[in-house]
Amino acid sequence: MxxxxxxxxxxxxxxxxxxxxxxxxxxxxxxxxxxxxxxxxxxxxxxxxxxxxxxxxxxxxxxxxxxxxxxxxxxxxxxxxxxxxxxxxxxxxxxxxxxxxxxxxxxxxxxxxxxxHSSDQHPWFIESRETRDNPKADWYVWADAKPDGSPPNNWLSIFGGSAWEWSPERMQYYLHNFLVEQPDLNLHNxxxxxxxxxxxxxxxxxxxxxxxxxxxxxxxxxxxxxxxxxxxxxxxxxxxxxxxxxxxxxxxxxxxxxxxxxxxxxxxxxxxxxxxxxxxxxxxxxxxxxxxxxxxxxxxxxxxxxxxxxxxxxxxxxxxxxxxxxxxxxxxxxxxxxxxxxxxxxxxxxxxxxxxxxxxxxxxxxxxxxxxxxxxxxxxxxxxxxxxxxxxxxxxxxxxxxxxxxxxxxxxxxxxxxxxxxxxxxxxxxxxxxxxxxxxxxxxxxxxxxxxxxxxxxxxxxxxxxxxKSLPELVKGEFEFVTHTQDVVAFWRRYQGRAVLCAFNLSGETRELPLPEGAYDDITAPFHATVAGGMLTLPAYQAWFGAQNR
Missing domain, CATH: 3.20.20.80 (Glycosidases)
Structure with missing residues (x-):
């Protein structure tokens, strides 16, 4: 069979x-x-x-x-x-x-x-703030004030000020990590x-x-x-x-x-x-x-x-x-x-x-x-x-x-x-x-x-x-650094027996990089660089891609 x-x-x-x-x-x-x-x-x-x-x-x-x-x-x-x-x-x-x-x-x-978080105009929040015992009462983050009436803790909003806003309807604070009008949903529920x-x-x-x-x-x-x-x-x-x-x-x-x-x-x-x-x-x-x-x-x-x-x-x-x-x-x-x-x-x-x-x-x-x-x-x-x-x-x-x-x-x-x-x-x-x-x-x-x-x-x-998109090495390949010093970032991308060396000069001055041993296919790219005697010369703000079969 x-x-x-x-x-x-x-x-x-x-x-x-x-x-x-x-x-x-x-x-x-x-x-x-x-x-x-x-x-x-x-x-x-x-x-x-x-x-x-x-x-x-x-x-x-x-x-x-x-x-x-x-x-x-x-x-x-x-x-x-x-x-x-x-x-x-x-x-x-x-x-x-x-x-x-x-x-x-x-x-x-x-x-x-x-x-x-949602808008405070979302029906969920409108219902939640009406009372403390409605079906959506616990859908947002509510907390009692401290005895002195201040917010429950020291959390701050990314948009400035306290992350807590007082609700007179519930006589409680609600949490908003962003705008006051963006109450945080309670995902513990x-x-x-x-x-x-x-x-x-x-x-x-x-x-x-x-x-x-x-x-x-x-x-x-x-x-x-x-x-x-x-x-x-x-x-x-x-x-x-x-x-x-x-x-x-x-x-x-x-x-x-x-x-x-x-x-x-x-x-x-x-x-x-x-x-x-x-x-x-x-x-x-x-x-x-x-x-x-x-x-x-x-x-x-x-x-x-x-x-x-x-x-x-x-x-x-x-x-x-x-x-x-x-x-x-x-x-x-x-x-x-x-x-x-x-x-x-x-x-x-x-x-x-x-x-x-x-x-x-x-x-x-x-x-x-x-x-x-x-x-x-x-x-x-x-x-x-x-x-x-x-x-x-x-x-x-x-x-x-x-x-x-x-x-x-x-x-x-x-x-x-x-x-x-x-x-x-x-x-x-x-x-x-x-x-x-x-x-x-x-x-x-x-x-x-x-x-x-x-x-x-x-x-x-x-x-x-x-x-x-033409190089699977860049899309899905493994990664290994060669260098990241003196304005040059260079690394290998490897995938299914092929490797591409990627080198970038992040400065306004010419930089050189000794290439790892091996023969390279210079991949056509929208940059200008030269290779001679095992040395890669990268003019200001230029990059280079070289492929090897491994």
Whole structure:
């Protein structure tokens, strides 16, 4: 009798359940991508109109920041209905059409789920604050005042001030790690977990390929509500909150990063595994423990697939030594987990401005990002080399910036609309006044203008992403450092008997690197370097890729 091998249905369907491993993900901030109805605000139909541009980059997936119903006090990160589209952005029908077109273009679709908190206008919270004994009384984090009427403990909000707000309806405080209008959900309650997992199923059933999980390490709080200890000044790190915010003065041991989160992430992974190839990338918002948490949350194949931390979202321009320290720490702890790297997003100053990079500097750092072991998130406009835009106080929208102006100008400067054409004062984004102004200096870097140039930043990103996709070593390969000193970062990426040496000069001066022994195939890349006598010469802000068969 012949025993037939077991057949995996996913193999028959040609489904790659590991598509996310090494994927390049393009983040869309929908308010600022493309306005289709001339109200000055980007929308889902606008994204549909511009999907061809994203597909032309060669990326694997898009991540769309929140478009759910919301009072928009934090621009969609304050959700009042998890199962519907805010009319500002369109309809569920528009979203279905977006999914269909993206999939036809070969793009996966991830959406941004905000599960740690909701809007105070969500029906769950409205019911929860009515009384202490209603069916949803325990769906949010409520606590009695101290005998003197002060908040239950010393926890602080990332947006400034106490993380506790008094509710006269319940005569109790509720927790809000962000805006007062963003109460934290109580995931210690299994009913809350079930409701949130049902939200995941709703969107997966609708055809999404996965989620970007906002503030994934904020899901649980310490049940005992213990005070956070003070953080030594030398340990303060301003990647999560600006320097002017005393949030940085605490060691956040109890208001986030709780061990109970691991079991909830296992429950979420079990739901995602019900679908053919769903994935999740978590945002780890922590200045001290980000890499350790990233490793915990992605290990074992039973929690989230990948996470990114804020190590390369800081204000300090990464030196070769800094890059080495971050990667070595990550490689030592990640085990069978998986990282997702980013240099920019909707919450931080765009990295060309943050790190004071000229065009050559932007390119070598982009090549570095696209060569690291892990997946990659690119933020809209990164492919155009957009810098941080100046937004006058009178035009600010971000409550974070309004509160801490002028020491911290908020997040509006990285959220201004994408310039599609150069000969229009709104850059082709809208016929009406945009919700944030289009930066004048961005017009010359429009998609239309750069598409006409063979050596534009846009062309560079297309070429570099194509190079990455042509080399399985860069997508899924093992990682080993050669050096990360004296402005040069060099490492091996190895996969199935082949190895690629990747070398990057992060300085404005020529640097040399003795090459490890062996014969190399010089891989065509959008850089200039020379090899002679076993020595690699890297001009300022240049990179080199050399392949070996092993």
């Amino acid at each position: 012949t025993i037939m091998p077991e057949i995996n249905p996913n193999d028959i369907l040609g489904i790659d359940k590991d598509w996310w491993r090494g994927a390049v993900i393009y983040q869309i901030y929908p308010r600022s991508y493309q306005d289709s109805n001339d109200d000055g605000i980007g929308d889902l139909a606008g994204i549909i109109h511009r999907l061809d541009h994203i597909a032309s980059l060669g990326v694997d997936a898009i991540w769309i920041s929140p478009f759910f119903k919301s009072p928009m006090l934090d621009f969609g990160y304050d959700v009042s209905d998890y199962r519907d589209v805010d009319p500002m952005f369109g309809t569920l029908g528009d979203f279905d059409a977006l999914i269909e077109k993206a999939h036809n273009l070969g793009l996966k679709v991830l959406i941004d789920l905000v599960l740690s 299994p009913d809350v977990q079930d409701a949130l997992l049902d939200v995941c199923r709703f969107w997966l059933d609708r055809g999404v390929d996965g989620f970007r999980l906002d503030t994934i390490n904020f899901y649980f709080h310490d049940k005992l509500l213990r005070d956070n200890p003070a953080l030594a000044p030398e340990r303060r790190n301003f990647t999560i909150a600006p320097e002017v915010n005393p949030y940085n003065w605490q060691d956040h041991l109890y208001d986030k990063n709780q061990p109970e989160n691991l079991d909830f992430l296992r429950r979420m992974r079990a739901v995602m595994d019900e679908y053919p190839a769903a994935t999740a990338v978590g945002e780890v918002g922590d200045a001290q423990y980000g890499l350790e948490i990233q490793s915990q949350y992605t290990s074992g194949g039973d929690k989230v697939h990948m996470c990114y931390s804020f190590d390369f979202l800081s204000g300090e321009t990464p030196s070769a030594e800094t890059v080495g320290a971050v990667i070595e720490k990550q490689e030592a702890s990640i085990g069978d987990g998986w990282a997702c790297w980013a240099f920019s997003n909707h919450d931080v100053v765009r990295h060309p401005t943050r790190w004071n990079l000229d065009e050559a500097g932007q390119r070598v750092f982009a090549a570095l990002l696209l060569s690291l072991r892990g997946s990659v998130c690119l933020y809209q406009g990164e492919e155009l080399g957009l810098t941080e835009a100046y937004v006058a106080f009178e035009e600010l929208q971000d409550p974070y910036g309004i509160r801490f102006w002028p020491k911290f100008k908020g997040r509006d400067g990285c959220r201004t609309p994408i310039p599609w054409v150069s000969d229009n004062h709104n850059g082709g984004f809208s016929q009406s006044k945009p919700w944030l102004p289009v930066a004048v200096e961005h017009l010359q870097r429009s998609v239309e203008a750069q598409t006409r140039l063979e050596d534009s930043t846009l062309a560079f990103y297309r070429n570099m992403i194509a190079l990455r």
